[in-house]
Amino acid sequence: MSFFTSLSGLKNAETDLRVIANNIANAETVGFKKSSVQFADLVATGSATDPRRSPGIGATIAGITQDFVLGPLEQTGRSLDIAIDGDGFFALSNPFSTDVSYSRNGNFRLTAGGDVEDAWGNRLQAFPVDAAGNPTSTVPGDVAVPVTNGAGATLANVTINVRGIVTAAYSDGTTQPVGQVALATFPAPNGLRTIGQTKFQATGDSGAAVFGNPGIGSYGEMISGALERSNVDLAEEMVSLLTAQRNFQANARAIDTATQISTTVINLRQQ
Structure with missing residues (x-):
């Protein structure tokens, strides 16, 4: 399950990077309005599930919205x-x-x-x-x-x-x-x-x-x-870019860790 949880994080980070890249690419486009991504968590629970034991199953994109604030x-x-x-x-x-x-x-x-x-x-x-x-x-x-x-x-x-x-x-x-x-x-x-x-x-x-x-x-x-002019703030977008990159790296590391654990378990069974 950890594979799919981290995979959803990877996909969301990739979408975030694409939106930020589009904002940066249009920093000089007249009348352009920047976009931002909103995320939501996914929780797999049922009526019989202990609410104190719900680890969740990842995240999804809630929406990509435009910011219509006036540009310079x-x-x-x-x-x-x-x-x-x-x-x-x-x-x-x-x-x-x-x-x-x-x-x-x-x-x-x-x-x-x-x-x-x-x-x-x-x-x-x-x-x-x-x-x-x-x-x-x-x-x-x-x-x-x-x-x-x-x-x-x-x-x-x-x-x-x-x-x-x-x-x-x-x-x-x-x-x-x-x-x-x-x-x-x-x-x-x-x-x-x-x-x-x-x-x-x-x-x-x-x-x-x-x-x-x-x-x-x-x-x-x-x-x-x-x-x-475009209402894109390049300094703000660069900070968001670094954050999205870190999120992508962290989810990739989680998948790598889950792979190592799975490999260890398989090797134990073979001994």
């Missing part, structure tokens, strides 16, 4: 780099499948057609606004920036202010609000599924996305010209 903000100076100072996720729509994913990575770009999208072509979702910049709907959609205004002037620049208002500036000096960035929150964000590219997907455990306006209620404000 880095100034970039790009008008389409935006960070969320507080709660919420950017909503991104795949133009082909229309699937919506969620991210804290605010590195966006403007296409020739006037779409605001991320590096993988997913389009930023925003509420439509009137001429004064006030939202006219609670249903977000793709940001569509006109490349020319009514007077025929060409687009010169696009900015996003602290309220998330996307404003287009034209060569004739005029400006026009074209949308307000829609932020999404979830009843249980730890239930979100990671799908790569610093994106998350809603699940039954997370609940459906609840959209709101930046700077109102629990929704964070927009910081233009900045990006949220």
Whole structure:
């Protein structure tokens, strides 16, 4: 039995090492959220078992959770780099499948057609606004920036202010609000599924996305010209790495000891 108990410890230590390694590998990934592993013990008992004589049968993984604490903000100076100072996720729509994913990575770009999208072509979702910049709907959609205004002037620049208002500036000096960035929150964000590219997907455990306006209620404000860096603390991860390594070595030594005991017993029987 000691073999299987120590084997469960080896597997758990290996999982812990993989999670820590993934955190370290993404220490410079914009919008990345570190993960941590929670373990639970396994105890083999029955109603007739003496509770004072239950050695247990090892450990198992209770869950791998994301830590959504805010990462450090880095100034970039790009008008389409935006960070969320507080709660919420950017909503991104795949133009082909229309699937919506969620991210804290605010590195966006403007296409020739006037779409605001991320590096993988997913389009930023925003509420439509009137001429004064006030939202006219609670249903977000793709940001569509006109490349020319009514007077025929060409687009010169696009900015996003602290309220998330996307404003287009034209060569004739005029400006026009074209949308307000829609932020999404979830009843249980730890239930979100990671799908790569610093994106998350809603699940039954997370609940459906609840959209709101930046700077109102629990929704964070927009910081233009900045990006949220990874919230991985390398010093903390190195300490966790050493601890996981020690756990792995200790369980391996326990298996080695059990093997030696088994070998000794077998040799006694053969004498």
